[in-house]
Amino acid sequence: MKQVLIIGFPGDNTIYHILNIATMGNYPFRFLNLKAYYENGYIESANTTDPEVVYNFERFCLKDFSGIYQRLSPPLPEKYDSINYMRAMSRYKALHYVLLATKLKIINPINAGWDNASKPFQTYLLMKHGFKIPTSMSTSIPSDFEQFNNKFISIYKSNSSTRSIVDVTQPQDSSRKETLINAPVFFQQYISGKDVRIHIFNDKAFAVEIKSDAIDYRYYKKKGTYSNMKAIDNTEAPKLLINLCISYAKERRIVLAGFDFKVTETNEWHCLEMNPMPGYDSYDRVLGNAISIDILNHLLS
Numbered sequence: 001m002k003q004v005l006i007i008g009f010p011g012d013n014t015i016y017h018i019l020n021i022a023t024m025g026n027y028p029f030r031f032l033n034l035k036a037y038y039e040n041g042y043i044e045s046a047n048t049t050d051p052e053v054v055y056n057f058e059r060f061c062l063k064d065f066s067g068i069y070q071r072l073s074p075p076l077p078e079k080y081d082s083i084n085y086m087r088a089m090s091r092y093k094a095l096h097y098v099l100l101a102t103k104l105k106i107i108n109p110i111n112a113g114w115d116n117a118s119k120p121f122q123t124y125l126l127m128k129h130g131f132k133i134p135t136s137m138s139t140s141i142p143s144d145f146e147q148f149n150n151k152f153i154s155i156y157k158s159n160s161s162t163r164s165i166v167d168v169t170q171p172q173d174s175s176r177k178e179t180l181i182n183a184p185v186f187f188q189q190y191i192s193g194k195d196v197r198i199h200i201f202n203d204k205a206f207a208v209e210i211k212s213d214a215i216d217y218r219y220y221k222k223k224g225t226y227s228n229m230k231a232i233d234n235t236e237a238p239k240l241l242i243n244l245c246i247s248y249a250k251e252r253r254i255v256l257a258g259f260d261f262k263v264t265e266t267n268e269w270h271c272l273e274m275n276p277m278p279g280y281d282s283y284d285r286v287l288g289n290a291i292s293i294d295i296l297n298h299l300l301s
Contacts (some may be wrong), residue, residue, distance in 0.1 A: 002066035003028040004299045007099075009035055015071055017281035021292040027300065032060055038075045038088040043098055051098050062098070067105035067299025071277060072096065105299055112253040113276025116161045119186045122273060129248050131241075131271035134191050134262075140184040142177035152189040155215060159186045166216040167223065190215075191262035191270045197283055198237065198259045200249045201294050205242045207232045208283045229286045241269055248274065256280070256295065 004022065006029055008015035015031075022029045032053060041055030053060040062068075072095065075088035100110040115122045120138040127133040137148050138159055148154060149169055158164035168190055195210040195217055209232045210217050214224025234242060241261075249257040258278030262270045284291045 001028055002300065003030055003064065004296060005030055005032060005060060005065040005068045007032040007034065007068065008071035012071055014279045014281045017284065018069060018292050018295065021289050022296055025293065025296065027296045030060060038091050041091050043094045053095065062102060062104060065104060068102065069107050069295055069299060070099060072099060107255045107295060108276055109253050116276050119157065119159050119273065126271050126274065130244050132269060134270050135189040136187065138184050138186045140180045142180050145177050145180060145187065148187055154187045155190050157186050159184055165219050168215055191264065193262050193264040196261040196263055198245055198261065199278060199280055199283060199291055200245045200257045200259065201291060202255060203246055204294065205234050205245065206287050206291055207234055207237055208286050229283065231287050238269065252276065
């Protein structure tokens with residue numbers, strides 16, 4: 001009997017969520033624990049069409065699976081001494097190449113959506129594809145920041161795919177402008193309105209509306225007091241917008257994507273970014289686990 005292979009860290013909330021859905025729904029699956037693999041794993045027969053991942057006397061032969069859901073990420077250096085970190089990185093790279101070469105259904109293909117590593121570049125691609133984008137700037141020049149901040153109420157975030165707490169620039173931030181010379185920062189015009197996350201899975205869209213008093217609702221416990229989510233019908237989002245999301249994800253070879261929007265009172269939809277490895281668990285619970293169920297059924301079909 002074919003099974004789904006789920007790859008990730010046991011402490012990852014999204015991995016924990018899909019494992020629970022798979023268990024409760026009696027879906028056949030196995031879990032490849034990255035923490036254990038990075039500590040003592042290896043790849044056997046890596047140069048054949050049937051590679052096996054081995055750790056702790058467990059074997060995962062890829063030919064035994066019909067599909068893979070993966071949240072592969074490299075080991076964190078602070079978790080290891082220098083020698084063991086090098087070993088863990090070697091194991092990460094070996095598994096990365098195995099997943100890159102696999103012909104199995106995989107969510108998402110390795111290296112798909114690589115542009116998320118550069119927020120300025122991804123923003124350009126989204127704009128070129130037809131999305132309405134807030135005015136944006138990446139800079140390490142203090143005077144550029146001053147000019148931009150004088151034109152707009154602006155927010156700041158990291159330039160890379162590394163998660164950062166998004167916040168509005170404050171008057172006192174001008175005193176910190178000289179720190180820009182150490183690393184560029186991504187600034188965007190602040191858009192007032194509700195947040196909407198649209199997940200695309202193949203040709204289906206799943207929309208969730210979020211209302212919060214925090215600029216970044218993900219961190220409302222630190223920067224606000226509440227964050228409320230509710231599923232919304234796709235008819236509440238413009239059909240053209242849904243089609244743009246679907247076509248953009250396909251263009252980037254992404255099966256499961258998370259698009260973040262700000263929606264103004266005049267119903268203007270501003271796309272903030274697209275996540276090619278979305279942590280979708282909190283939205284999925286609001287949606288009655290519909291995303292996870294579709295993922296599992298797809299990988300077993």
